[in-house]
Amino acid sequence: MNTRSIHLAALLVLGATPAVAHSGHEMSGFAHPFTGLDHLLAMLGVGVWASVLAVKRPAAAYLVPATFLAMMLVGAAAGFAGIKLPLTEAAIVASVVILGGLIMAAVRLPSAAAMGVVGLFAVFHGYAHAIEAPSSGAGLYILGFLAATVLLQAAGLGLGWVARRSLGDLAIRAMGGAVMAGGALVLIAN
Template sequence: MNIRSIRLAALLVMVATPVLAHSGHETSGFAHPFTGLDHLLAMVGVGVWASMLAVKRPAAAYLVPASFIAMMLVGAAAGFAGIKLPLAEAIIVGSVLVLGALIVAAVRLPSVAAMAVVGLFAVFHGYAHAIEAPTSGTGLYILGFVAATALLHAAGLGLGWVARRSLGDVAIRALGGAVMAGGALVLIAN
């Protein structure tokens, strides 16, 4: 094994997590994005993809994740308002697979188009956060899942930048493959 293979293996081990089902959530909402592999992978995937896009369009590093967070809040508002979004769980799992595929294929959309893609997916993630919210303490819950989402986006950005610097494009594509594989696990487990 060469040093690049060891680094790639170490990177993949760091991002691997066990499959977690959505379980009870505390009132802060911070844990919610971490309790479902689908949410976790999608949010990290957004960060990894944004890091890839930022090579040619540096503003994508913050515009793409910010778009996700803004539209996630729109989806949460819909959920709290009692609006029903059909196929939410299927679209959430689909978002993981699509984000992974975009990374694997090294798709470099213009920032506005990338913002629209992640924004569409974010509506459904926000909706899921809202419909699983506790009946009290909604403000704190919202702040919690927004903070966790921002943290996961930052982790994805960091992983993307470290992967690119240490192993190049192949490492970022491997991260995309890991995101897709996790999405497949979620699909199989449901």
């Protein structure tokens, strides 16, 4: 077995973690994105897709993740304000599957269009974080999930760059497939 095969297998194993969607809601905001496979994969997926986009448009490496963060705050504000967003869980699962497909197909939308796509998804993720927030300490909770999101997006961006440099486009496509498979797991588990 060559080194490329070992690296590809390792990437696929990382993507095959068990589905644990929205367990225990009385936790820190930082922990929340790590406890639901849907949020974890979406945020990693945003980073990986940003790395795909950055090949042709380097600014996408920060514009796409920053848009996700900003629009996640909009969604959180809606949740804290008591606004009801319909089909939130379905939109979150769809975001994972669609992001996986965009990565797998190496879709390179213009930066503004990519920002629109992730921005739409982020509203639902932020909303879900807000409605699952503990009754006190909302400010720290928000800061926590924003910090976790930045960390996960940076990890996805780094994984995308490392995978492309060491294993090529096949590794990126495999990561997209793993994100899609994770979205299917979440759909089945719900």
